[in-house]
Structure formats: C-alpha cells, structure tokens
Amino acid sequence: MLPLLEVKNVTYTYSAGTPFEHKALQDVSFCLNRGEFVGVIGHTGSGKSTLMQHLNGLLKPNSGDILLDGKSIWADKTSARKARFRVGLVFQYPEYQLFEETVYKDIAFGPKNMGLKDDEIDLRVKKAAEIVGVSDFLEKSPFDLSGGQKRRVAIAGVLAMEPEVLILDEPTAGLDPEGREEILKNIETYRASQNATIVMVSHSMSDIARLTQRILVLDDGRVVYDDTPAKVFDHAEQLLKMGLDIPEVTKVFLKLRQLGLDVPPVYSIDQAVETLNKIRGGDRHA
Amino acid sequence: MLKDITLGQYFPGKSLIHRLDPRTKLIFLVVFIVALFLCSGWVSYCVMLFTLSAAIVLSRVPLKAFFKGLKPLLFILVFTAVLNLFFTAGEKPLFTLGFITVYPEGIIRAVLMLLRIMMLVMATFLLTYTTSPIALTDGLESLLSPLKKIKLPVHELSMMMCIALRFIPTLIEETDKIMSAQKARGADFETGSLIQRVKALVPILIPLFISAFRRADELAIAMESRCYQGGDGRSKMKLLRFKGIDLYVFAFAAVMVAGVCLLKNWGL
Structure with missing residues (x-):
C-alpha cells in the first residue's frame, strides 16, 4: 500500500555557507500511513521542529523529497x-x-483560504469547535478566553481544514493537567472520526507511550529509532544517554531489575499492573 | 530572509577599536562626519579614506559586513551619483546625450559624493559593529548627562533605546514564527494584487502587536520586581573611564580636522 506521506532522504542546513551553519536534519527517511498515531521525541535542538x-x-529540503500520495509536494x-x-x-x-x-472567524480563516463555499465553511467551523469543545464561545473574542481555551481554538483553526495528516508540536506545553488531558482527548477524537494520521511531538514520555502506536526518536538531526513504543523503550539506557526521558513506570521497573527482580521492561501503567499481578500470583503458588 | 537584517548588529571582539571608550567612538564619529563635509578636494578625501580604512582594518570586522550593510542604500547611492553626474555644470563638456551634457567636473563630483555617503554610512556601521548596544547607550547617556540640568530624562531615554535595540532580533524571530503559523493555515503572502497583499498582513500584524505588548508588560513587571525605579541613585557595574588610548584618538581627531581645514584653505 502506498504510504500517505513519505519523507525521503531529507537533509536541511540552516544558514548554509556562514559561520552559523547548522545541520538540522541529515538524511531523514520514514513513512506515515493513514490513521496512524505517531509520536516524535528528541531533546531540544534535535531537529524535531525543523522536521515538522x-x-x-x-x-524546503536542501536535498531529498517529501511525497504526499506518491507525488512530490515540491x-x-x-x-x-x-x-x-x-x-x-x-x-x-x-x-x-x-x-x-471572534472565535468563529478565526477558526474559519483556514477553510476560507482553501476557497470553500460559505455553508461548507460554516459546517466545518462548527464541527471543529465541537471536537475541541469551544462551541459555546464562537461569538466571543478569542482574546477574552483563558489560556487553555485559546489553545483549543487555535487547534480548531487547523482541524477545520480537515487535514488528513495532523502534526502537533508540543500541543500540551504550559497547560495544567486537566487542560492537557482535554486536548489529548480532542486529538484522539479527531483521529478516530477522520481516520487521520497524527504526528505529535512531546516531551511527556508517558503521554507518548500511552497514545501512540509508533515512535520516531530524533537525535542530532537523524532518526535513531522508528518502532513501536515497546521496542523503543527497550532501549531505555540509550534514550537516557541521548538526554531523553523514559516513562516513570519504565524507570521503576528498570530499577527493580537492577535490584535483581526478574521483570520484563514495562512502559505503561496497564502493563505494570499486569506484570505485578503475575508476580504476585506466582508467589502465591510458590 | 528576515534573519538577514543586520541593523544594529554587533560583532564581538577584543580589537583596539572594540576596547575604546564608547564615548570616544561616538565623539570621533561626529568629528569624522563634520570633517567629511568640510572636505572639498581629492587630497582631503584621501586623508579621510585612509583614516576609515585604518580603523576598519584595526577593528578586524570582516569587510564583507560593511558592504552588505550598504546594499539597502544602493538606490540612494546610484540616485545621488546620477544627479551629480548630469547636473554639474563645468567649462568644457565631455559629451552630450540629447538634453544631457556631461562635464568632467560632473564625473569628479559624482565620485566624490559617492565616496562621501559611503564613508559616512560605513563609519556609522563601524561604531555599531564594534560597540555592544549596552556600551553604546551607556556612552550616549554619559555624553547627554549635562542635559539633565534642563530636566531632560536622559537615563530613561537611553534605557528605552537600549531595550528597543535588544528587542529587534526577538521581534524578527517572532514575525517569522507567526508568518509560518499563518502559512500553515493556508495564508498566502506572495501572490495577489497590492491590496490583497496588504490585507494578508493583518493576520501577522495583530498577533505581533499583541505579543509585543505582552512582552513589554512582562518586562516592566520583571524590572519592577528587581526594584528598577529609573536613573536616580543607580550605580553601574562597568564604569566608563577614559584611558590613555582614548587621549591619542582625540589628539588624532584634532589633527585630522586641522589637516582637512588646512587642505581646504589650499584648495585641495
């Protein structure tokens, strides 16, 4: 099957030919399939935002290409x-x-730029507002809203274009736990309703481990790992060496293993519960 | 593209020119510009050109930076040269093209004028390239301090200038970010009629203004929470002090002006 979006050997250098030259991406390749939820992790300056x-x-990449449905976007x-x-x-x-x-007009900015008809715009604005839960303040000024509400309006502005691939660069940065949860839920709702591909950059390893089906690990402008969360977090020590974090449970289980307990690597709370239950059950029998 | 703006850029360094007191550099720049306008003949221009070249070499700032800075002024330079070339009357015409007559005097005048503007701009660049914005405003404040007697808020003015300079790169970066964000929503800045393009700026300017006000607010609070209350009784970490080398520069400035005046008398 043809992947929806394909990144082929992309290299990008900032300020080429000056003393400030900086290689942000080096020979990056990967594919995105329809309906996938992909997490991107990497420490600050690893090239995540450049890649997005x-x-x-x-x-525009210095070399390499980006293919959407098999056709170059350039x-x-x-x-x-x-x-x-x-x-x-x-x-x-x-x-x-x-x-x-007004919030309504702001969400309509994207669809308007697409050249859609007014009734189609109206439909999409209302749908996007519904997904992120801002339907009640469509006629308010966006500047009168709280931080979390503003964030959701801004995300709705992109959702209203109904993209097949939705890329989010740290969508929950600077929000309180309740706001974070809300936004992550909205994103998942959008993915499920549109069968859209989601690419999310985040520093919260537990969010990434919980939500995504695949993780890309970037280090120094290169893709180091491109695998399922379970396999990526298997490389816990290497990740820590790259200056990245791993989910708290993974850390606990790593420590348990160091202490001599025979436990498999674990990366989510559910898995941890299951493993612990197994151990407890085993003890009882013994 | 926006990042290429070099306005108020500073090239850190430890050269002789970098180490001069900012006040010395400011005064010398003023003297240099006055002398530039006293010049009339080839010889005096050569003196000025030699002075500027020596200063640029001493500063160790790449020459490329000076010419890059001249680029936005290309139109004015060409315009001035052409005007002087065509509208200077002399004795013997060199050639005539329709209603335009070019005299040898015109060519000389055009070249000298070009030289004058270029030297003026490059000397100013030399000041900003070799003086950090903080040193520059410190120097300016110190030079303007006599005006405090007539109740001019000298410290506040120089602080405002310092902050403005500091925030130029930040705002440029912010503009870049907002432009990308709106482009991601399908905004189009590159095509369309003039009116459409001006309208396309609204989605950039409004967020930019809002963020500038927000930043100003945050900065004001940060300054107040560190007890900033204006210039009264404020001490400085780095006191400006004239050194021996500054005296030499002043002596050189005096010799330069005297020399140019003498040359002017002799008609050179």
Missing part, C-alpha cells in the same frame, strides 16, 4: 501550498497566532 515544518512544505509552485491543506500543522503555543474578532 518540512512535512507541510513550510521549509513538484510545482503551487503544490506546497496545496499540501498545507492536507497536512495540518499546529505550532508550539498556537494561541499566539489568533487574530480575528
């Missing part, structure tokens, strides 16, 4: 802008991009 901006054609002058309607990107702190008088 390549996926929707905001940055094929001609207008294809990159068209690709942005199918690959939605939510930046870090997206609430800073709000500018319209």
Whole structure:
C-alpha cells in the first residue's frame, strides 16, 4: 500500500555557507500511513521542529523529497501550498497566532483560504469547535478566553481544514493537567472520526507511550529509532544517554531489575499492573 | 530572509577599536562626519579614506559586513551619483546625450559624493559593529548627562533605546514564527494584487502587536520586581573611564580636522 506521506532522504542546513551553519536534519527517511498515531521525541535542538515544518512544505529540503500520495509536494509552485491543506500543522503555543474578532472567524480563516463555499465553511467551523469543545464561545473574542481555551481554538483553526495528516508540536506545553488531558482527548477524537494520521511531538514520555502506536526518536538531526513504543523503550539506557526521558513506570521497573527482580521492561501503567499481578500470583503458588 | 537584517548588529571582539571608550567612538564619529563635509578636494578625501580604512582594518570586522550593510542604500547611492553626474555644470563638456551634457567636473563630483555617503554610512556601521548596544547607550547617556540640568530624562531615554535595540532580533524571530503559523493555515503572502497583499498582513500584524505588548508588560513587571525605579541613585557595574588610548584618538581627531581645514584653505 502506498504510504500517505513519505519523507525521503531529507537533509536541511540552516544558514548554509556562514559561520552559523547548522545541520538540522541529515538524511531523514520514514513513512506515515493513514490513521496512524505517531509520536516524535528528541531533546531540544534535535531537529524535531525543523522536521515538522518540512512535512507541510513550510521549509524546503536542501536535498531529498517529501511525497504526499506518491507525488512530490515540491513538484510545482503551487503544490506546497496545496499540501498545507492536507497536512495540518499546529505550532508550539498556537494561541499566539489568533487574530480575528471572534472565535468563529478565526477558526474559519483556514477553510476560507482553501476557497470553500460559505455553508461548507460554516459546517466545518462548527464541527471543529465541537471536537475541541469551544462551541459555546464562537461569538466571543478569542482574546477574552483563558489560556487553555485559546489553545483549543487555535487547534480548531487547523482541524477545520480537515487535514488528513495532523502534526502537533508540543500541543500540551504550559497547560495544567486537566487542560492537557482535554486536548489529548480532542486529538484522539479527531483521529478516530477522520481516520487521520497524527504526528505529535512531546516531551511527556508517558503521554507518548500511552497514545501512540509508533515512535520516531530524533537525535542530532537523524532518526535513531522508528518502532513501536515497546521496542523503543527497550532501549531505555540509550534514550537516557541521548538526554531523553523514559516513562516513570519504565524507570521503576528498570530499577527493580537492577535490584535483581526478574521483570520484563514495562512502559505503561496497564502493563505494570499486569506484570505485578503475575508476580504476585506466582508467589502465591510458590 | 528576515534573519538577514543586520541593523544594529554587533560583532564581538577584543580589537583596539572594540576596547575604546564608547564615548570616544561616538565623539570621533561626529568629528569624522563634520570633517567629511568640510572636505572639498581629492587630497582631503584621501586623508579621510585612509583614516576609515585604518580603523576598519584595526577593528578586524570582516569587510564583507560593511558592504552588505550598504546594499539597502544602493538606490540612494546610484540616485545621488546620477544627479551629480548630469547636473554639474563645468567649462568644457565631455559629451552630450540629447538634453544631457556631461562635464568632467560632473564625473569628479559624482565620485566624490559617492565616496562621501559611503564613508559616512560605513563609519556609522563601524561604531555599531564594534560597540555592544549596552556600551553604546551607556556612552550616549554619559555624553547627554549635562542635559539633565534642563530636566531632560536622559537615563530613561537611553534605557528605552537600549531595550528597543535588544528587542529587534526577538521581534524578527517572532514575525517569522507567526508568518509560518499563518502559512500553515493556508495564508498566502506572495501572490495577489497590492491590496490583497496588504490585507494578508493583518493576520501577522495583530498577533505581533499583541505579543509585543505582552512582552513589554512582562518586562516592566520583571524590572519592577528587581526594584528598577529609573536613573536616580543607580550605580553601574562597568564604569566608563577614559584611558590613555582614548587621549591619542582625540589628539588624532584634532589633527585630522586641522589637516582637512588646512587642505581646504589650499584648495585641495
């Protein structure tokens, strides 16, 4: 099956030819399939944000290519802008991009740029607002909302374009636990309703471990691991060496193993409960 | 693209020029500009050009930076040169093209004018390239301090200038980010009529203004929580002090101006 989005040997260098030259991405390749939830982790400066901006054609790779449905998004002058309607990107702190008088108008900005008809725009705005739970303040000014509400309005602004691939750069940064949970739930709802591909950059390993089916690990502009959460967190020691964190439960179980207890590596709470129950059960029999 | 702006850029270094007192550099720049306008003949221009070249070499700032800075002024430079070339009357015309007559004097004048503007701009660049914004505002504050007697808020003005300079790169970065975010929502800044393009700026300008005000607010609170209350009784970590080398520079400035005046008298 043809992957939805394919990144082929992408290399990108900032300020090439100056003393400030910096290789942000080096020969990065991977595929995204329809309906997948992919997590991207890597420490600050590993090239995550640069990579995200390549996926929707905001940055043009120095070499390599990005294929959407098998066709290069750099094929001609207008294809990159068209690709942005199918690959939605939510930046870090997206609430800073709000500018319209009402929440409704702001969410409608994207669909309007797509050239949709008014009734279609209306439909999409209401649907997107519903997904993130801001239907009650469509006529309010976005600047009168709380931080978490603003964030959700900004995300709705991208959802309203109904992208097939939704990329989120740390969507929960700077929110309280309740706000984080809410937004993560909204994202999952969108994925399920549209069979959309989600790519989420996050520093919260437990969120990544819990939600995603696949994890890309970036280090120094290269993809180091591209595998299921279970397999990626198997490399706990290497991840820690890269300056990355691992889920708290994984740490606890790693320590247990160091203390001489024979436990498998674990990366989610459910797994941990299961493993512990097994051990307890085993003890009883013994 | 936006990141290429070099306005107010500082090239850190430890050269002779970097180590001069900022006040010396400011005064010398003013003297240099005055002398530049006193110049009339080839010889005096050569003196000025030699002075500037020596200073640039001493500063160890790459020459490329100076020419890069001149690029935005290309239009003004060409405009001035052309005007002087065509509208300077002399005795013997060199050639005539339709209603335009070019005299040898015109060519000389055009070249000298070009030289004058270029030297003026490059000397100013030399100041900002070799002086950190903090040193520059410190120097300015110190030089303007006599004006405190007539109740001019000198410290506040220089603090404002310092903050403004500090935030230029931050705002440029912010603009870049907002532009990308709106582009991701399908905004189009590159095509369309003039009116459409101006309208396309609204989604950039509103968030930019809001974030600038937010930053200003945060900065004000941060300053107040560190007990900032204006210039009264405020001490400095780095006191400005004239050193021996500054005296030499002043002496050189005096010699330069005297020399240019003498040359002017002799018609050179």
